[in-house]
Amino acid sequence: MRKKITPFLFSLLFFLFFIKCSLPVYALDSNENKKVLILNSYHSGYTWTDEQTNEILSTLYNSTVNSSISVEYLDWKRYPSQENLTNVYNGFKFKYQDQNIDLIICTDDAAFSFATENRKELFSNAPIVFSGINTEGLANMSPGVTNYTGVLEEIDPLKTLQVAKEINPSLDTIYLVYDNTESGLSAGKLCMQAAQELSPTVKVVTLTNMSTQDILDTVQLADSNSIVLMASYSFNSDNQYISHEQFCQDLSNVSPVPIYHIYDFDLGYGVLGGYLSDGKLLGESTGELAIRILSGEQASSIPIIQNGTARYIFDYSVLEKYNIPIQDLPINNTLINQPFSFIKTYKTLVISVTCIFILLILFTMILLFYIRKINNMKKVLQNNNEELSQLYEELTATEEEIRAQYANLATAHQLLADKSDELYRLAHHDTLTGLKNRLYLYEEIDELLKKTPQGASLFFIDIDNFKFVNDSLGHNIGDLLLKKISERLSSLGSNNHFLIRLGGDEFVYFVQEIESKNSAYQFALDIIKLLSSPFKILENTLALTVSIGISISPENGTDIETLLRNADIAMYKVKNSGKNGVSFFNQLISDELLERINIEKYFNNALNDNEFKIYYQAQIMTDTQKIDGFEALIRWDSPELGMMSPIRFIGISEETGFIITLGEWILRNSCKYIKSINDKYNKSFHLSVNISAIQLMQDNFISIVRDVISKFDFPVHLLELEITETVIMESADLLSSKFKELREMGISIALDDFGTGYSSLAYLKHIPITTLKIDKIFVDDITDPGSEINLADVIIDLGHKMNLSIVAEGVETLEQAEYLQANGCDKIQGYLYSKPTSQQDLEKWILSYPL
Ligand code: C2E
Ligand code: CA
Numbered sequence: 006m007r008k009k010i011t012p013f014l015f016s017l018l019f020f021l022f023f024i025k026c027s028l029p030v031y032a033l034d035s036n037e038n039k040k041v042l043i044l045n046s047y048h049s050g051y052t053w054t055d056e057q058t059n060e061i062l063s064t065l066y067n068s069t070v071n072s073s074i075s076v077e078y079l080d081w082k083r084y085p086s087q088e089n090l091t092n093v094y095n096g097f098k099f100k101y102q103d104q105n106i107d108l109i110i111c112t113d114d115a116a117f118s119f120a121t122e123n124r125k126e127l128f129s130n131a132p133i134v135f136s137g138i139n140t141e142g143l144a145n146m147s148p149g150v151t152n153y154t155g156v157l158e159e160i161d162p163l164k165t166l167q168v169a170k171e172i173n174p175s176l177d178t179i180y181l182v183y184d185n186t187e188s189g190l191s192a193g194k195l196c197m198q199a200a201q202e203l204s205p206t207v208k209v210v211t212l213t214n215m216s217t218q219d220i221l222d223t224v225q226l227a228d229s230n231s232i233v234l235m236a237s238y239s240f241n242s243d244n245q246y247i248s249h250e251q252f253c254q255d256l257s258n259v260s261p262v263p264i265y266h267i268y269d270f271d272l273g274y275g276v277l278g279g280y281l282s283d284g285k286l287l288g289e290s291t292g293e294l295a296i297r298i299l300s301g302e303q304a305s306s307i308p309i310i311q312n313g314t315a316r317y318i319f320d321y322s323v324l325e326k327y328n329i330p331i332q333d334l335p336i337n338n339t340l341i342n343q344p345f346s347f348i349k350t351y352k353t354l355v356i357s358v359t360c361i362f363i364l365l366i367l368f369t370m371i372l373l374f375y376i377r378k379i380n381n382m383k384k385v386l387q388n389n390n391e392e393l394s395q396l397y398e399e400l401t402a403t404e405e406e407i408r409a410q411y412a413n414l415a416t417a418h419q420l421l422a423d424k425s426d427e428l429y430r431l432a433h434h435d436t437l438t439g440l441k442n443r444l445y446l447y448e449e450i451d452e453l454l455k456k457t458p459q460g461a462s463l464f465f466i467d468i469d470n471f472k473f474v475n476d477s478l479g480h481n482i483g484d485l486l487l488k489k490i491s492e493r494l495s496s497l498g499s500n501n502h503f504l505i506r507l508g509g510d511e512f513v514y515f516v517q518e519i520e521s522k523n524s525a526y527q528f529a530l531d532i533i534k535l536l537s538s539p540f541k542i543l544e545n546t547l548a549l550t551v552s553i554g555i556s557i558s559p560e561n562g563t564d565i566e567t568l569l570r571n572a573d574i575a576m577y578k579v580k581n582s583g584k585n586g587v588s589f590f591n592q593l594i595s596d597e598l599l600e601r602i603n604i605e606k607y608f609n610n611a612l613n614d615n616e617f618k619i620y621y622q623a624q625i626m627t628d629t630q631k632i633d634g635f636e637a638l639i640r641w642d643s644p645e646l647g648m649m650s651p652i653r654f655i656g657i658s659e660e661t662g663f664i665i666t667l668g669e670w671i672l673r674n675s676c677k678y679i680k681s682i683n684d685k686y687n688k689s690f691h692l693s694v695n696i697s698a699i700q701l702m703q704d705n706f707i708s709i710v711r712d713v714i715s716k717f718d719f720p721v722h723l724l725e726l727e728i729t730e731t732v733i734m735e736s737a738d739l740l741s742s743k744f745k746e747l748r749e750m751g752i753s754i755a756l757d758d759f760g761t762g763y764s765s766l767a768y769l770k771h772i773p774i775t776t777l778k779i780d781k782i783f784v785d786d787i788t789d790p791g792s793e794i795n796l797a798d799v800i801i802d803l804g805h806k807m808n809l810s811i812v813a814e815g816v817e818t819l820e821q822a823e824y825l826q827a828n829g830c831d832k833i834q835g836y837l838y839s840k841p842t843s844q845q846d847l848e849k850w851i852l853s854y855p856l
């Protein structure tokens with residue numbers, strides 16, 4: 006909607022502007038000048054005539070036709086005589102005879118009649134356009150006339166009367182006023198016909214041939230159901246021409262009822278109105294016809310216009326006077342004398358102004374909206390600004406504080422700087438001995454090492470049994486000893502020697518630019534020597550030994566951490582092999598040590614986690630080939646280290662003492678298992694269990710064995726304990742009583758790996774063993790064609806002489822077995838018959854064994 010109004014408004018304003026600025030422009034030049042004569046029947050000043058003439062003139066002037074117009078009046082109303090016409094004729098003859106008139110326009114009958122009669126002589130026989138002649142008049146005048154056209158006067162009194170009836174439905178009397186003139190009579194006649202048509206019962210009082218006063222008097226008495234209808238009234242009863250306008254005014258002044266009319270010319274003089282023949286409309290239509298003819302059309306070819314020259318016109322002030330509501334009037338009426346209505350008069354202007362006003366209001370509202378918004382923003386900004394300035398104040402306050410704190414800090418910083426050397430010294434030195442400490446080693450020596458690519462050596466020095474000093478003599482003595490040691494060690498140093506106390510009884514010597522491995526070794530010996538002379542501490546004299554591990558850069562590491570770790574490993578190696586010595590680091594010790602450390606680490610949980618499994622290897626009787634029994638062999642299936650052979654972990658478990666627990670577990674579980682097998686298959690398989698010297702040395706060993714036997718009700722004669730030859734030889738005295746006790750209990754004792762140690766045959770006699778196990782090395786030799794004496798034979802012989810049972814181990818071939826059988830070996834154990842077998846597989850093996 007708004008979209009449509011806006012362009013409309015603009016074009017409207019534009020249009021108004023142009024209407025004001027431009028004057029009509031006539032195309033005068035191109036056309037030839039046409040001579041037009043307007044011939045009026047009546048006189049100038051007669052409203053009806055003036056209306057027509059003026060309208061014709063303005064229509065012609067506003068057209069593009071270039072014309073010069075003469076206006077003439079026959080004055081037939083006032084002088085309806087032949088004399089008048091003769092004078093006019095003469096005058097016209099004088100005026101127009103020699104002029105070339107192009108068109109004659111005649112208003113009303115007299116002019117048309119004069120023109121048709123005289124145009125040949127006077128007006129160059131020009132075509133005629135008539136105006137304001139009624140049908141009847143035209144019919145009288147036109148026979149034989151050609152070359153004309155025109156606009157008929159539309160007089161329709163019925164329409165006027167219908168309006169009167171509409172306004173006052175009980176209308177019963179019509180006072181009809183008309184004069185005695187030709188046109189008056191004709192109009193009066195039409196009105197009477199119309200009254201009849203409206204209603205046959207309506208009474209028509211004709212006010213004609215009466216004096217003006219009589220008419221006024223009659224009308225004055227008219228009752229409310231009557232009207233006055235003016236037809237035409239220009240002459241009174243004395244045949245005097247009167248001003249019909251004045252007459253109407255007088256009549257209306259006295260009339261109690263409304264005065265209707267059939268012409269428009271008395272409107273404004275007290276007449277109410279009606280369907281009025283309009284002189285202006287007539288003139289306009291006539292002018293338009295004239296233009297067409299002047300533009301070249303033939304007058305006779307243009308049809309006569311019948312209608313369109315009358316309309317409903319009413320005087321508003323008269324309507325008010327008689328209290329007639331506008332609604333009672335026909336819709337398409339025109340009102341005159343309406344009180345001035347600004348809105349109606351300046352409708353477009355009002356619309357435009359209203360629109361502009363609305364636009365302005367809108368604009369103002371938008372403006373106000375933005376002003377408010379801006380004001381709000383201003384407020385927010387102001388608030389922010391206040392907050393900011395507050396913040397700024399706070400900040401300046403804090404800044405002062407910060408400044409003060411900064412000054413404090415600066416003082417503190419200065420103090421710190423003053424103390425930093427001291428602090429550095431403290432941080433990098435050992436408080437007890439004053440030597441450099443571990444931090445120094447990691448920071449400074451590491452740096453130094455990087456600048457020594459040609460090689461350096463690191464000595465890890467650990468005092469042997471220092472714990473003993475501390476524990477037995479107290480920490481004071483321990484500390485004093487450490488001070489003394491560090492003093493002595495310091496005496497060794499030169500420029501490129503750095504002595505560090507790592508902590509406890511551990512010291513490190515870092516030596517830059519070592520010449521050779523030899524010189525390093527020599528330096529280590531110097532240390533040992535230096536510390537070997539006894540220390541006097543208070544009243545104690547203490548002799549010391551040390552273990553030293555050496556690592557050399559770059560072979561054993563290029564950073565201090567690696568060098569230190571490797572020197573530690575080398576030192577550990579010394580400790581392991583009896584302390585009091587020197588060892589260089591090499592990868593082998595490292596690996597060995599690593600495995601050892603791992604094994605020790607994982608031992609702890611292995612037993613609880615069921616990682617140990619006992620395998621069983623059969624021993625076969627040589628003579629019968631039957632199964633005599635089984636040797637229990639331990640396995641460790643470690644999730645971290647994989648399947649471990651006992652060779653790898655038994656030694657370590659002995660060193661750590663773990664074998665005590667493990668050995669007991671093996672004894673218990675193997676006894677339990679073999680007992681269950683014997684019971685299940687009704688057999689008497691014997692069980693050989695390997696026992697470590699460490700187990701044997703435990704005071705409770707015998708009681709453990711007793712406990713196991715009784716717990717599982719294991720037949721003692723089926724239990725054999727295997728002890729390695731070396732163990733027995735080394736501690737025969739210590740263990741002989743235990744062997745005796747075991748033997749007394751009925752338990753057999755086998756000497757394992759016989760032949761590999763240095764058995765003194767003399768000793769053998771004193772040990773109560775029952776079995777000799779020939780080591781695999783001798784079994785391997787049996788079939789060696791190169792060897793002259795077969796040691797296996799010797800052992801078998803010797804054993805038998807001592808009444809011992811002989812078992813051969815590691816028998817892998819039939820040849821070996823046959824040889825051993827032939828030479829009287831009692832039992833055979835080896836892969837030939839069975840590999841060590843898990844519990845799950847052992848039963849199957851037993852069942853599949855043929856004998
Ligand atoms: P050992 O007591 O001399 O055990 C015999 C070893 O020889 C076993 O090795 C066995 O598997 C292997 N062997 C048997 N027959 C043959 C063969 O025909 N050919 C070859 N090449 N080898 C054969 P394993 O089981 O690795 O045991 C190694 C050693 O670990 C044992 O030597 C023993 O000293 C020790 N050991 C094993 N189990 C235990 C145990 O339960 N307690 C203790 N204290 N030590 C055990
Ligand atoms: Ca064994």
Ligand code: CA
Pocket residue numbers: 757758778780814
């Ligand atoms: Ca053995």
